[in-house]
Amino acid sequence: MPDRALSTPLDDSFERYLQDKGKGRGGGGGNYRRNAARELERFAEWAAGDRGADDWTGIADDVGREPTFDDLDERVFREYARHLGGDRGLKQNTVQTYYRYISAWCGWCVNEGYLEAHYAQRASAMAPLPEDDGRKPGDQQAWTSEQRHALTRHVDERARDAVEAYTTLPEDTDPLDKQRARYAALKATRDRALVFVLAYTAVRVGELLRDPNDPRRRGVRWEDLSLDDGSMDVYRKKQQWDAASLPDPVISPLRSYRQLMDPPTERWPVFPTFDQRTLAELVREELAERGERPEAIIERRAEYARDLLLALDVDIRPPSITTDGARSILQRLSEAAEIDIDHPKHDYLAPHGGRRGMGEVLVRAFGYTVAARYLDNSEEMVRERYSHIEAGELGDVATEALEEIDSVPQ
Template structure:
């Protein structure tokens, strides 16, 4: 049967089995997941614009479902939880080859969902200690399992692990280490810009000047081991290259033609012999050709995929650990542990901006201090 004509309901049991890890709370998690997805499937069956098959699913389908959820007497967090669980199911179906893309994640689809009002500084996503622990534990296990199974071919998993650690602990902006298609100067962090010995990386900062940023001790081992595995051909290689196969093939073809002087026929005959990302990366390295860096959108997709696989769900407008939340979480730690001045240095921002961004921390501390003052005065 053609997967696109299959019923959206058919893979549900297999999906639920894949999510039952046997852990302490797996039963509750499975029941909640099943309830949310079945709600969507019941709505889909009644939707007059749908036949209930994968080939009918579009971003408009999920836009209508988002509107349906918002019409119910549900809290904003509950609406976002229902939608996130449905999106997780659709994402799994994509990875199983049943659907081309996760249309539930498209902006058109998510637009009707409720958002926070953004009035408080603490309302923005900030990765907590629990978030950092869960995502790093997951990427550690994923990378080590891949190394056991595929050895030197586990480059992608170790790249993702290094990426997560840098986002967790450096306070860096995504736009400072990933490529930006809208800005030619921002082509991604390069190995020439990283000093593992000095624990620093030099980035093009938001204010358009070059700035040295810190690599904390937590990041050093993941980056060092990943670099040994990647074995970049030169310092101009990006720290976080894309492993999108069509992009790698295009880079190889262009390089062999423009720098190697190969004919198109010779290139195609050569490329036809290559299979998989590791093989293409090996050839790029051999011919000293530089792969492109992942861009900011690619980094978001990586984090979304990792969170789905690690079963990390956030009840905010993102639903996953978005890259900017790592920077904000690092700022929270520094403000609480070292104060606003130290946080400003880590984040490469003015102390005034940091105080404004993390005013909720200062307000809470002031409330506690004021409470003690009144208690002492009135006693």
């Protein structure tokens, strides 16, 4: 490793790291960037001796010298883990979250050549961290009603505008321009249908979309949906097929999307990938297998603005988007909708948050038994995951009881 990297002050790397992790133009936005910047600043202050016990002088050998990467090793991160877990009143999962910000920066520094090893991830460095208390911040996000309405309103407006732009084109519009408009409408209506399904059905994203590591999870197809009955067959977490409900808010987006797509067969995925590289390779290979020569394939593809439209016309079935693909879509849509999100791990509305948000609605409206059936979980598990609701209700009961007792003359 170059001596220059070892002698670099720690905070000289912060801005580059935050730009890489940030959102928007120049990596200047995003909740993750803001939270990471706060924790890096705290770490730098602690490393310089500005935070900690009265006798703490920092990690540099010479008091007063600015800490550099040469001062970092696993013992430093062990001391910082001990510092975070000290008597500061932080919850166990908060300590874990703060340390993850610093650990992620450490891993980035290894890739960028500032450090030779990921010291923060070594067992001895992480040993002082408190044990997991069972509350996992990454699993706790739940879309609020305001967030759900903001996202569904945004995708609905985008889809309506795209469909109107396509369906009102003049008759003399160039064929390729018409195809581009149809493609934009298809993408917008697909995104709308996906968001509405995630927001209102409480189906797990792994039951809805393709898992590259599990051939049984190939993503729902149109043959799995019954829009008239309001149901959808999915391969459940319990390793069997089962029917999930499609409530009224989901039906119209799915009908509109299906009408525009007009899939050639019922075996087409409801949420196909729109990745151009994947579709281009698929179309070339399938047309070659059907006996078309390379020159003819090139000419055929040139007639279409996008390979997806060619695949629709000749029934070349694409794969469903993956669960990671859904997360990327929701990241893009959350940012475009400018939704306010305050969460330690996710700076976007993650797929599981739609399921948890719907669980909150059901528990509050109909109780744990009904919610458990809709969520395809045991009532015991639902009570555990949504215990804060019952605690709040019991608190209201206790308050009412105290007010009634206190109002009785003694």
